[in-house]
Amino acid sequence: MRGDDLVTPFRGIRSRPLDPTDPLAHIRAYLPHLSAEKFFSHTSAALVHGLPLPMRLAQDPRVHVSTTLAGSRHGGRGVVGHHVHSDRVRVVQVGGLPVTAPVDTWCQLSTVLELDALIEAGDALVRRKHPLATMDELRAGVSHYAGQRGAKKLRDALEAVRPRTDSAKETATRLLIGRAGLPEPEVNGEIFDRLGRKIATGDLVFREYRLLVEYDGEQHRTDEEQYHWDVDRLDAIREAGWRVIRINKSHLRMSPSPALRKITTALAAAGWRP
Numbered sequence: 001m002r003g004d005d006l007v008t009p010f011r012g013i014r015s016r017p018l019d020p021t022d023p024l025a026h027i028r029a030y031l032p033h034l035s036a037e038k039f040f041s042h043t044s045a046a047l048v049h050g051l052p053l054p055m056r057l058a059q060d061p062r063v064h065v066s067t068t069l070a071g072s073r074h075g076g077r078g079v080v081g082h083h084v085h086s087d088r089v090r091v092v093q094v095g096g097l098p099v100t101a102p103v104d105t106w107c108q109l110s111t112v113l114e115l116d117a118l119i120e121a122g123d124a125l126v127r128r129k130h131p132l133a134t135m136d137e138l139r140a141g142v143s144h145y146a147g148q149r150g151a152k153k154l155r156d157a158l159e160a161v162r163p164r165t166d167s168a169k170e171t172a173t174r175l176l177i178g179r180a181g182l183p184e185p186e187v188n189g190e191i192f193d194r195l196g197r198k199i200a201t202g203d204l205v206f207r208e209y210r211l212l213v214e215y216d217g218e219q220h221r222t223d224e225e226q227y228h229w230d231v232d233r234l235d236a237i238r239e240a241g242w243r244v245i246r247i248n249k250s251h252l253r254m255s256p257s258p259a260l261r262k263i264t265t266a267l268a269a270a271g272w273r274p
Contacts, residue, residue: 010063023047023058027097030079034098039091041066042108045099049132051121052168054262057112067101088144102132103141105239110150115157116175120168122133122156122161146174164188169215170203170259172252173259177204177213180260181274182267185213193240200233209270211243213263243270 006014009029018025027044034040040048042064043057063079068086088106090101100108104124109121125133133141142158146149158179164187165171178184189205191212192198204213214234234244243266249257 011076024097026061026063026078030065030081030098034065037069038065038067039098039100040064041084041089041100041105042080043106043112046109048097049105051102051105051109052117053121056112065248088148090192103137106133106138107141107145107148107150107154110145110154110157114154115235116172118157119160119175120171120263122157123163123165123171124168126163126165127163127250128164131163135161138239142161146260162187166203167215167217168248169217169252170172173213173215173247174204176260177263178251180258180264182263183208183272191237191240193236199240200238202237204271206267209267209272210243211263211266211270212237212242212244212245213259214246214248 001014005016007017008014009018009026009031010075012030013029015029018029022028024047027040027048039045041065043060044064046053047058057079061078065079066082066084066089068089069082070083089096089104091099093099096229099105106118106121106125110118110258115123122138124140125131126135138161139157141155142151145154160175162171162174165174170187174185174187177185183206184204187205188203190198191200191202191205191209202212203208203215206212218229226232234246237244245259245262245266247259247262
């Protein structure tokens with residue numbers, strides 16, 4: 001136990017060196033300390049559920065631990081302790097880790113996330129593939145969270161959450177479009193050819209104006225099979241009479257965004273008026 005090949009991630013725990021590429025490494029390392037009345041919460045639970053977090057929080061090695069027992073909140077080096085009321089949270093098991101349920105976790109995040117990041121996490125809960133919650137469950141969670149710190153921000157986030165999103169960058173693009181006063185696009189809307197056959201599911205679809213906005217993530221550039229599939233798919237969309245605008249993370253960073261200029265010009269050309 002005194003070997004140089006072991007580390008002490010938390011007081012009283014010796015383990016092999018933690019994998020820096022594993023976002024759950026510190027959470028798993030703390031598990032032996034977790035008594036029956038304690039569970040992971042806040043950003044730690046968000047990581048376990050796979051919810052998107054800002055980089056500064058996703059890479060924060062501190063572990064958030066909650067308990068419903070008054071007076072037993074655990075703190076210490078590398079640990080952030082919380083006391084929560086038993087009627088405010090539900091605890092579930094994910095991969096052998098006791099964590100707050102997805103919607104309860106989202107509600108807790110309202111105390112540490114900015115509004116846009118909270119919306120991105122909410123979109124991730126009701127995402128298109130393998131959603132962790134429904135819009136009705138989000139509404140019930142927000143209602144149940146009334147009166148708590150962060151409740152107003154949570155209500156504002158709920159108004160902007162949309163189901164069927166595939167990524168946080170899609171959400172960021174949609175918010176950018178909406179705040180520029182442009183029409184709100186469909187999220188992952190289905191596109192059909194002139195014979196009524198489905199040819200694609202588009203990221204952000206302005207159906208009335210036959211305009212599609214696609215966010216190109218890293219996989220579109222680095223995955224050769226994905227790249228060739230995208231080329232064929234976008235060709236079919238254009239042949240069906242749609243205009244396609246592709247944007248990437250650099251467009252989201254720039255101010256004013258060149259993506260907004262292109263989208264506004266395309267909408268105006270298709271007949272939209274502010």
